[in-house]
Amino acid sequence: MVALVTPMFADGTVDFDSLSKLVDFHVNSGTSAIVSVGTTGESATLDMDEHCEVMRRTVELAAGRIAIIAGTGSNSTSEAIELTRCAQQGGADACLLVAPYYNKPTQEGLYLHHKRIAETVDIPQILYNVPGRTVCDLLPETVARLAEIPNIIGIKEATGSMQRLQAIQSLVPADFDLFSGDDATGTEFMLQGGHGVISVTSNIAPDQMAAMCTAALAPDREQALKLNRPLEDLHNVLFVEANPIPVKWALYEMGLIPEGIRLPLTPLSEQFHQVLRQVLRHAGVLS
Numbered sequence: 301m302v303a304l305v306t307p308m309f310a311d312g313t314v315d316f317d318s319l320s321k322l323v324d325f326h327v328n329s330g331t332s333a334i335v336s337v338g339t340t341g342e343s344a345t346l347d348m349d350e351h352c353e354v355m356r357r358t359v360e361l362a363a364g365r366i367a368i369i370a371g372t373g374s375n376s377t378s379e380a381i382e383l384t385r386c387a388q389q390g391g392a393d394a395c396l397l398v399a400p401y402y403n404k405p406t407q408e409g410l411y412l413h414h415k416r417i418a419e420t421v422d423i424p425q426i427l428y429n430v431p432g433r434t435v436c437d438l439l440p441e442t443v444a445r446l447a448e449i450p451n452i453i454g455i456k457e458a459t460g461s462m463q464r465l466q467a468i469q470s471l472v473p474a475d476f477d478l479f480s481g482d483d484a485t486g487t488e489f490m491l492q493g494g495h496g497v498i499s500v501t502s503n504i505a506p507d508q509m510a511a512m513c514t515a516a517l518a519p520d521r522e523q524a525l526k527l528n529r530p531l532e533d534l535h536n537v538l539f540v541e542a543n544p545i546p547v548k549w550a551l552y553e554m555g556l557i558p559e560g561i562r563l564p565l566t567p568l569s570e571q572f573h574q575v576l577r578q579v580l581r582h583a584g585v586l587s
Contacts, residue, residue, distance in 0.1 A: 308560030338371035356390035373398030
């Protein structure tokens, strides 16, 4: 699954024509689902109306050809509910809700936050734990409590820790979906029983990522590692500056989107241009 960028013109306005091309790109490349307006989609700098519009238009452009998971998390429970309602009304298949960032809630606060959203909006919901960004860690015991709520169906776990994966596996039902949110460890995550990866790298190399995921989920360790090898540098270099700075520059370099990105994010520093070009060529996505 791809954590899709939100293409923008140089002035920061959303480029819906490029969004349409990206949706087609992923449909044709074997991507299983699109996550619209998550962290990689610059959710933090889109206002409420824009956020809802990008989610709605992505569903419309997909036209049932690919599942759409809408990023609707917030550090405000009421705002997360409003965004989740927008996603439901716009036809999204599910929502991805990041753990509340910045205000550092307790585990009980995290539980009550996600419980309130799930009970208020009847749409499948995926938890998203990324403590490196949120300064907030959704612990396995809290995930297990939330897994008891019928429409909380899984988690995107981005710590990159296999021990964390194993801890969650031991506490949740077998049908609770476990998705990696860390490209660098995503292959191993799936080989150890995870169900997929919500990927930044898939913006750049969706067909290669799809093939690797198929092998990892088989599971065919040898083939999965072989397919992942050309992507390893890409997994790392796409985070040489804050996501989505490098991935948006890479897509611009590939001719897929304009170069727009919103402040406070800035275009990729020139010192990283050549190394990213080299990695893109090594991965076979740039001539």
